[in-house]
Amino acid sequence: MATTAESRLARLRNALDSGRLLPVKRSLAALNPAEIADLLAALPWAERKLVWDMVDPADDGEVLLHLPEGVRGNLIRDMDTAELVAAAGELDIDDLADFVEHLPETVAQQVMLALDADDRTRLESVLAFSPDSAGGLMNTDTVTVRPDVSLGVVQRYLRRRGDLPSHTDALFVVDRYGGYLGTLSLDKLLTRPEEHLVAQVMDRSREALPVTMQARDVAQRFHSSDLVSAPVVTPEDGRLVGRITIDDVVDVIRADAQHDWMSMAGLTEQEDLFAPVRPAARRRAVWLGINLVTAFAASFVVGQFEATITQIVALAVLMPVVASMGGIAGSQTLTLMIRGYALNQIGGGNTLWLLRKELLVALMNGLLWAVVVAVIAYLWFDRLSLALVVGLAMLTNQAIAALVGVFVPVTLKKLGIDPALAGSVVLTTFTDVCGFFCLLGLGTLILL
Amino acid sequence: MATTAESRLARLRNALDSGRLLPVKRSLAALNPAEIADLLAALPWAERKLVWDMVDPADDGEVLLHLPEGVRGNLIRDMDTAELVAAAGELDIDDLADFVEHLPETVAQQVMLALDADDRTRLESVLAFSPDSAGGLMNTDTVTVRPDVSLGVVQRYLRRRGDLPSHTDALFVVDRYGGYLGTLSLDKLLTRPEEHLVAQVMDRSREALPVTMQARDVAQRFHSSDLVSAPVVTPEDGRLVGRITIDDVVDVIRADAQHDWMSMAGLTEQEDLFAPVRPAARRRAVWLGINLVTAFAASFVVGQFEATITQIVALAVLMPVVASMGGIAGSQTLTLMIRGYALNQIGGGNTLWLLRKELLVALMNGLLWAVVVAVIAYLWFDRLSLALVVGLAMLTNQAIAALVGVFVPVTLKKLGIDPALAGSVVLTTFTDVCGFFCLLGLGTLILL
Structure with a gap:
């Protein structure tokens, strides 16, 4: 039986930590390129470079190909042209096309020149197509x-x-x-x-x-x-x-499945868990910045009700409950919708049905949890009208969450924007703003 | 060229809406079982039943197999035993094993009895293994x-x-x-x-x-x-x-990739977008209930600072900003960690490295956005000490988010709990509670 990925990783790390490089080299030699790639991807980037230098140059190309894009870019940047040309020499045409696309322009040209005329023509014919098309995925080795x-x-x-x-x-x-x-x-x-x-x-x-x-x-x-x-x-x-x-198709399936998931957290599917700190911080700063704008939008709404909060502090205390429950319900709907798009299940006129269904689900759950929240609020603050206000705000915000959870991805899709990427920001803006507005607005109307 | 899934769906829906069933039947006959399954999965459940009854009984088994689990269970519940036995008769042993596992006990036995002795022995040998093991995935048709x-x-x-x-x-x-x-x-x-x-x-x-x-x-x-x-x-x-x-392995890859993603929103990968309202509401209620507990935990923390809020309402206004930015940063770390586990990249002693890295990323971004938030707060409320408090709270909460984003999945994994499922709840509890506590606590210390 083969050893598990984790035990291989632990063994390699032990060898690295002890500074003995011979055992590292020996354990690398026993692995195939895909396994080496998995190992490299799981190493902090400094050690990754160290191990990468020990990989048999004949395997370089195959290993690079099996690496996630983020990691590959990282390693390619540090290779010189001769190494890259040598690595490219070991690859099939379809893999080579993938590889060349990730090279700097000048290096790519040198790689092309190093090929024989036949292979170059074949490579050019594959490179002419978008990597996201059948032409970009294909190999020319038909029998x-x-x-x-x-x-x-x-x-x-x-x-x-x-x-x-x-x-x-x-x-x-x-x-x-x-x-x-x-x-x-x-x-x-x-x-x-x-x-x-x-x-x-x-x-x-x-x-x-x-x-x-x-x-x-x-x-x-x-x-x-x-x-x-x-x-x-x-x-x-x-x-x-x-x-x-099928092997190239499986890669498409993997990348596709991860794309939506990572996007919802503002990450790309290439994000490397073991990337250097500074570029990682820079990439994530953008997402935090976008979310800061939406957070201040919610904060601005709360700011309009300062007078109400001064008089009834309990409203400030209950604010997080209404907003977060809306966010949770909305993100369930959003997640299902985004998966629905990924599986080609949405369209052809079923959107209205979905909207009705999600709204009904939200109203049933909204009613249930509005009562629970109202009862807790009543027991906590001993004020019936306050309990009523919180319950109503909960119910309304759950319904809004469902509406937004369906409409936002549909609208973004129509605008040509990836709903997985932008959906969650837009959704929480709505559920936070509406949640605060309902609670504080109703509070101002009913309690003051 | 084949028509796209969406246009097929639209055509089918038109035919359904117009009540003419002959065109529906005709368009179904032109599809293979996997395509019929995709179509069925994209129909609201009432229409799904209608179309399902029109599927050629000889295809029933294959279509059922290609359906997502949630949808399949739904249809199987309405079939009688004779239909199920007939559907089972069309399947390979490995597919049959999958199928039988989803049948009610009594029906499963009748299906087994309907097989010839050889096939029954083979089926039993496959059923003896967990569906999540090689034994459960295998077919016995070796040459x-x-x-x-x-x-x-x-x-x-x-x-x-x-x-x-x-x-x-x-x-x-x-x-x-x-x-x-x-x-x-x-x-x-x-x-x-x-x-x-x-x-x-x-x-x-x-x-x-x-x-x-x-x-x-x-x-x-x-x-x-x-x-x-x-x-x-x-x-x-x-x-x-x-x-x-490979076809069965691709199914494993698909299910695996969706599992983590769906889990993070408290859904199972089998959740059917077009399920009937009541069971859908019931399934989601659990998740909302769990989140309500954590929301009230945050709310309780705010409640401890009622006196502070009455005096400085601006703190209540800025609460959502600190908490939501912590949640966003934490969920980025959490998402990367969960994917890291899925790709077998975590373990073997790289956790500490990751913790250090995520903490540094958080401190860099925390510093940046703390300054931005402090400046905005100063311009808004014209009070330098308040700006200082908000900035400090932001920075602290970003660091906590990174710590929690790494520690929570590692701990849950050690406890044998799926980090994708429980991680996001635990994370937001921490970022909300700590965010409110830092902001209001520092506010009480410095501003009063």
Whole structure:
């Protein structure tokens, strides 16, 4: 059985702490690039550099690719051009495209020049597409066959050709102009009679993905059709230009899932837990600054009711309860909505239904907790009208939280703004401002 | 090109709204089970039932499997036993195991009885393992070969055998007692000379996964070794018992990524956006109730300073700013920590480094925003000592937020509590209570 990530990490750290570098080198040599990348990502950046220098240069490229973007950028900045060119030499075209995109312009050009002409053309064809599209995800290492040959001929061709590219579960059938016709799975190739023609056996129903397809839609297609690899074609003339494999799609799924989550806390999915202090502080300062504006907006509302608070301090005491319960309820709705968008579940006219549902949920819970809060307030301050005011403010703010929780992501989406990023700021502004306003406003009306 | 999920949804809804069921049926027939599942998940539950009844019964099983758990439970509750048995009949053993686990006990038994003896034994062997383990993820449809035969013989065997199970990228090599020896990839089978023996060509370095391995570790292994399928063995004697394929691993990755995110908002990853109102309200009530307790804790702290607030209302006005900025900073740290745990990056002694780093980040930002807040407070209330108090409270609370943001998940993890679930409640309790206490306490000391 393999050792767990944590125990490997602990062993490596012990070796580092003791200053003995030989054991570090030895334990690194036993790991594959993805495992080394995981280890590097879990080291504070000073030690990370130290360990990185000990990685076998032949693995540099693969390791860099498996690193989260934030960490990779960090390491690339400290490598010289020769090292980068060498690292790039070890990579597949699709991985190389990923890699080159993260290099400084001048270094990228030197890497390109170091390639042979064929590879350079292939690389340029992949780089021409957005990294978030099928074209950016694809590799050009397709193995193609013609429809009019027999399976026996295909097998002899493969034996002469040698190893297949990784994740090859199917060959692609093309016409003489490179037009995609269908897919010949290795399964069929191995289980159908040798004398059958490719045309008889191939699967024509497997649709190719256009190079322009969005990465998210590619992931969706892999999921819904349970694919291991898929052909990529030009949308104009259906010419086969490449192949997307499940390993790259899994990376898309991972990044996508983390993107929304991190965004809601004002972080990017590339944020490196072990980054140096100063850049980390700088990146987070922006988010805090934005939130400061919204906090002062709430504070301003409270400021309008200074006279009320002086007379009834209990209102100031209960302020946090009303506001925070609104924030909690709203963020539940918001989180569900953002996931709904991620899963393509929102749209096509179900928004109104959702609004009604979330509002009803909020009213049921609002009623329940308004009564509880009112009772506690009554027991605490012994004043029935105050209890009434708090209860009413609670109920209203819960309803507002639901409305805002649905409307904010829908509106942001329409404006082309990422609801995961901006949603939570806008939401808490509303629930804080409205919560304070309801409580202090009702208090002024009823209690003074 | 395939139509997008959203346009399919809109078309279906139009048909539903107009009450014409024939177009609905027709558009359903054009979709595969995963696509139907996505559609169902995006429909309000009343319409969902309507559409579900129109799904071809032969697809029922597959569609149910592709549905999120929350939605699936909902539909299963309304099916009768005959329908469930029929739906189960269409599934692979690993999928069937998933499915049976979600059935009421009596129905599960009837489904088991409806299977033939072989399948029942296989199903029972899978059901014996936790669904979160390799055993629970595996299928029993392995294709095995012996090491002492030639590739030509293997090929003739496959031609006689017929179609391979889906996602077969390799055959497993076993000894006469079923002990796992290595892997024969289809790639090698197709590209090496026919007269070579399996033993010469097979990959002995591909380690099998023990049935007891955690699902999360399985996903990690697939990721780090870029696998499409992997053999599963008994840990005692290394006997091959099954095979895990990438499609099931992708489901684990998806569920895992959503789990932490949803948990932080007090939701489960199964929460159905389109669930009926009453159960949704009930599930969320718990979370609101827990948060109410923490809100009252903060409120109680404020209550201790009633006398101070009566004299300096400005403190009540500035309360939300100090508390919310602490909450924001703390939740950034918490989110990074929880993701760090998900990626296996925390442990092995890097916690102290993290604490130092997060504290430094907090102090840098705390200083910056404390000055900004102090200046605004001075301009607003024209009182230098008040500005000083607010600034100090801000700085202190930012530092506390960082400490809590690191310590809370570490402690919860040690106690065996999911930090994603409990972390945010504990964190905001600290940042609210400490924020109010610092501001009002310092105010009482310095300003009165």
